Amino acid sequence: MESTRQQKINRLIQKELSEIFQRDTRQMQGVLITVSTVRVSPDLGLAKVYLSIFPSDKGEELLKNIKTNTKGIRFALGQKTGKQLRVIPELAFYIDDSLDYIENIENLLKK
Known part of the structure; x- marks a missing residue:
């Protein structure tokens, strides 16, 4: 069960990371990175970030x-949220493949 503070920080980090990825992927045509979910640990020291990447073959x-540039992304996040957060959590990135899973289930049900 997440506390209200964790939920607020989840939403804040999700919003700011979405803006960071949107700004950084403008140069890359045909690539879309969406921050689908952020989950912050109870001690606010670690944030698990789930990314939905289109096209999925480049995921x-x-x-x-993204994992090699985690420090730069965390720094940019700190620049944007420095006034709201005392400590910027460590970032761990994962691929959110729930859309691919849903599509697979739908295809199996159509058969």
Whole structure:
């Protein structure tokens, strides 16, 4: 059960990371990165960020690039949320494949 504070921080980090990824992927035509969910640990030290990447065949490559640039992304997040958060949590990125899973289930049900 998440506290109200955790939920507020989840939404704040999701909003700010979405803006960061939107700004950074403008140069890359045909790539869309969406921050689908953020879950902050109870001590507010770790944020698990779930990304939905389109097209999904480039997902692993883009996730690898994002993981190598985690420090820069965390710094940019700190610049944007420095007034609202005392400590910027460590970021852990994961691929959110729920849309692919839903599509697979729908295809199986149509058969």
